[in-house]
Amino acid sequence: MTIRDLLVHYAIKHKGDYFKIISAINKKEPVDYLLTSKQTLTILDEQYPKALRNLKYPPLVLFYKGNVELLNNQTCGIIGSRSVCDYASKMVHCVTEELKKKYTIVSGLAKGIDALAHQNSLTNQTIGVIGCGIDTIYPLENKELYEMMEHKHLILSEYPEQVAPLKHHFPWRNRIIAALSNFLVVVSAEQRSGTLTTVNAALDLSKDVYVIPYPNDNIYGKGCNQLIKDGAHLLMLEDIKFL
Structure with missing residues (x-):
C-alpha cells in the first residue's frame, strides 16, 4: 500500500472533506479495507495542476471523468449567476464564442x-468543476451536458462517488475554478451572488478579473457593476479579442 493509495482511501472514506483527510493522515488512521477509485489525481502526482498548489487548502485528491490532459491547456474561467436574463445570455454567448478560440473554458x-458557458464551448474544449460526487449530476437539468462533457471534455471534483451537493461544497469548488483559470470573466452577478466567492478566490491568487458591465436598472448585473467600482477590469465586447 503506497502513500498515494492511502490518500485516495482517506478521500473516499471522508467524502472529500479536506480537514478530515488531513486528520486521518496525521493520526495514521487504520485501514481495514482499501477504498479505491480509477480516475484520480493526487497532490503527489506529477500531473497534478501546479496552479492548485498555490491554494491555502489545495485539494488532496481530484476525481475526474474525461480528458485530464486539458489541465495542461491555457484556460479562462467564465462564471455568473444561476438566474439568467436575456442580456446575460447574449453576453455569455459573445464572450465564449471569442475566448474558446484561444482558451479551454472553465466553469462550475x-x-x-x-x-x-460549457454548452457554447462544446465545439472546442471545456472543464467543469463540480461541488458534489464525481458521479452525481447536479442539477439534473444538466444531465445531457454532463454526459457530453464526461467523454470529450473534463469534469473534476474533490468529492468521490455518491457525495451529495451540499451547500458548503460550492465555495470550495469555486476556489478550484479560480486556481485553474488563467483569468476570470464575470458575465453576471447579482448583489449577493455566490459568483463573488470565485472572484475573491481569484483575487487572493492575484488573478485578473474581467467583468461585463450592466445597465444600472438590471438586477442581474448589480454585483458586476459593484465589482467594476471596486477595481475589477471592465470588459467591453470589442475588447474580448485582446484577452
Missing part, C-alpha cells in the same frame, strides 16, 4: 451562466 457546471 451549475445552471445558468455556467451551463451556457
Whole structure:
C-alpha cells in the first residue's frame, strides 16, 4: 500500500472533506479495507495542476471523468449567476464564442451562466468543476451536458462517488475554478451572488478579473457593476479579442 493509495482511501472514506483527510493522515488512521477509485489525481502526482498548489487548502485528491490532459491547456474561467436574463445570455454567448478560440473554458457546471458557458464551448474544449460526487449530476437539468462533457471534455471534483451537493461544497469548488483559470470573466452577478466567492478566490491568487458591465436598472448585473467600482477590469465586447 503506497502513500498515494492511502490518500485516495482517506478521500473516499471522508467524502472529500479536506480537514478530515488531513486528520486521518496525521493520526495514521487504520485501514481495514482499501477504498479505491480509477480516475484520480493526487497532490503527489506529477500531473497534478501546479496552479492548485498555490491554494491555502489545495485539494488532496481530484476525481475526474474525461480528458485530464486539458489541465495542461491555457484556460479562462467564465462564471455568473444561476438566474439568467436575456442580456446575460447574449453576453455569455459573445464572450465564449471569442475566448474558446484561444482558451479551454472553465466553469462550475451549475445552471445558468455556467451551463451556457460549457454548452457554447462544446465545439472546442471545456472543464467543469463540480461541488458534489464525481458521479452525481447536479442539477439534473444538466444531465445531457454532463454526459457530453464526461467523454470529450473534463469534469473534476474533490468529492468521490455518491457525495451529495451540499451547500458548503460550492465555495470550495469555486476556489478550484479560480486556481485553474488563467483569468476570470464575470458575465453576471447579482448583489449577493455566490459568483463573488470565485472572484475573491481569484483575487487572493492575484488573478485578473474581467467583468461585463450592466445597465444600472438590471438586477442581474448589480454585483458586476459593484465589482467594476471596486477595481475589477471592465470588459467591453470589442475588447474580448485582446484577452
